[in-house]
Amino acid sequence: MLDPPRFARITPFANIRVPAIATVGALAALLKVSAEQLDWLVDLRQSHEQEANARLRHYRYAVIRKSDGSARLLEAPKPRLKAIQRRILADILVRVPVHARAMGFVRGRSCLGAAGIHAGEAVVATFDLRRFFPSIARPRVYGLFRALGYPWAVAWRLAGLCTTVTRRAILGRLPEGEEAYCMPHLPQGAPTSPALANLLAWRLDQRLDGLARAAWANYTRYADDLAFSGDAAFAAGLGRFGRTVERIVAEEGFTLYRAKTRAMPRQRRQSVVGIVVNAHCNVSRTDFDTLKAILHNCVRRGAAGQNRAGVADFRRHLDGRVTWVEQVNPARGAKLRALFHRIAWDERGGAGC
Numbered sequence: 001m002l003d004p005p006r007f008a009r010i011t012p013f014a015n016i017r018v019p020a021i022a023t024v025g026a027l028a029a030l031l032k033v034s035a036e037q038l039d040w041l042v043d044l045r046q047s048h049e050q051e052a053n054a055r056l057r058h059y060r061y062a063v064i065r066k067s068d069g070s071a072r073l074l075e076a077p078k079p080r081l082k083a084i085q086r087r088i089l090a091d092i093l094v095r096v097p098v099h100a101r102a103m104g105f106v107r108g109r110s111c112l113g114a115a116g117i118h119a120g121e122a123v124v125a126t127f128d129l130r131r132f133f134p135s136i137a138r139p140r141v142y143g144l145f146r147a148l149g150y151p152w153a154v155a156w157r158l159a160g161l162c163t164t165v166t167r168r169a170i171l172g173r174l175p176e177g178e179e180a181y182c183m184p185h186l187p188q189g190a191p192t193s194p195a196l197a198n199l200l201a202w203r204l205d206q207r208l209d210g211l212a213r214a215a216w217a218n219y220t221r222y223a224d225d226l227a228f229s230g231d232a233a234f235a236a237g238l239g240r241f242g243r244t245v246e247r248i249v250a251e252e253g254f255t256l257y258r259a260k261t262r263a264m265p266r267q268r269r270q271s272v273v274g275i276v277v278n279a280h281c282n283v284s285r286t287d288f289d290t291l292k293a294i295l296h297n298c299v300r301r302g303a304a305g306q307n308r309a310g311v312a313d314f315r316r317h318l319d320g321r322v323t324w325v326e327q328v329n330p331a332r333g334a335k336l337r338a339l340f341h342r343i344a345w346d347e348r349g350g351a352g353c
Contacts, residue, residue: 005151013148018092020149027154030091031084041081042160046184059164059187063173071174073134075164075187084161085192092158093195096148099205104222105194112327114220114227115275121218121229124270124277125238127245128260131180132224133193135254138163138184140200160184162192194223204252208245215241220272227272238263275328283328288336291321295339303343315345 007020021027028038041058058081064072077085098106103114118124129135138159145155166181174181186193205221212219215237217230226245228234234241242263246256264270266278276282295318298306307314322340326333 005153007149007151009149010147013096016096016148018095018148021154022151024153024157027157031087033084038157041084042157043164044156044160046165057167059189061167061170063170072188073166073170073174073181074189075166076189077164077187081161082191085190088158088161089192089195092148093192093199096199098195098198099202099209099221101205101209101220102198102201103220104225105198111222111273111275112281114222115272115277115281117218117220118227118229118270118272119277119280121270121277122231122266123235123238124227124229124262124264124272125242126228126260126262126264126272127226127242127249128257129224129226129249130255130257132254133186133188133197134180136186136197136200137180140253141186141196144196144199162186162190162196164190197223201252201254204249204254207248207252211241211244211248217241222273225273229270229272229277235263235265281328283325283332288325288329288332291325292336292339294318295322295336295343298343299339303345315343318343 005022007022009016019030021030024035024038028035031038033041043058057078059075059077062074062076064074076082094107103109103111141162142155142159145158146152148155150158163184164187165184168182171181186196201221205219208221208226209219212228212230215230215234217228217234220227226249228241228245242261249256269276269284270278271284276284294306298318303314303318311317318340322333322336325336
């Protein structure tokens with residue numbers, strides 16, 4: 001017990017180059033804070049959840065209502081903690097490879113790449129993971145940092161910096177399923193959460209990819225969206241396949257959102273992460289027509305009257321939507337870009353007279 005702590009990676013991570021941090025003091029130095037400030041940010045006693053003074057809390061909260069009636073809780077770290085999380089992300093997490101079928105939040109991969117894998121198949125099946133980030137608890141994050149070689153005191157503080165406990169006053173604004181938020185979990189809104197979620201879903205991706213290969217099918221995961229596709233034989237056995245997916249997901253510590261499970265044969269629109277994939281990657285006709293009508297009305301009547309949602313920078317908002325269509329379908333995107341260039345904007349990005 002008198003031996004000094006050592007940095008020692010387990011065998012699977014032996015060749016990964018991450019900072020060799022053996023002590024809490026060394027971690028504080030890397031993050032450019034004092035040891036006392038480090039422990040305050042880590043919140044080892046989990047006292048910040050009950051802190052009455054909002055200025056002393058580390059997170060801001062926002063509840064986003066979705067079209068299906070459910071709610072998504074965003075837990076955004078304040079600037080000081082966010083800067084530290086970004087350093088952990090850049091110095092440690094991005095150096096650890098993720099599974100090849102994890103397509104979200106990975107440099108060089110995208111939702112367009114995820115969708116393209118499923119284009120032109122006889123059937124596409126999609127599954128949704130319920131509360132993906134909150135379901136990943138602090139002990140799993142701690143275990144990852146331990147596996148990367150960090151002694152327990154360092155690993156526990158790294159895990160504490162990347163997880164949080166939601167204030168109980170906030171939980172009353174959520175419709176259901178508060179249990180995951182009551183325990184230290186990955187916050188949706190922290191820069192470290194997507195990378196940690198990808199790494200901690202490695203076994204899930206490995207097993208689901210193996211299951212898909214055994215069925216001569218394709219598999220991708222984009223954050224909490226699981227997608228499978230295959231031929232007519234795969235379509236015929238999709239019922240049993242789906243039950244196996246649900247069992248594997250549960251065994252790996254996640255939960256399926258059953259109401260969002262979809263089986264899409266070629267005869268109807270097939271969609272993966274919002275991209276149509278029946279023959280090739282494409283935007284849906286409805287989305288294209290809606291955006292085209294907005295741009296056309298901006299040209300004829302001025303952009304200000306079309307900003308019904310009150311977007312702060314409507315010009316940039318529309319530019320981003322057109323750019324997305326250009327990436328998915330260049331021909332359709334060119335038509336929308338031509339309309340966009342015809343809009344008269346004032347110097348503030350609003351409509352001209």
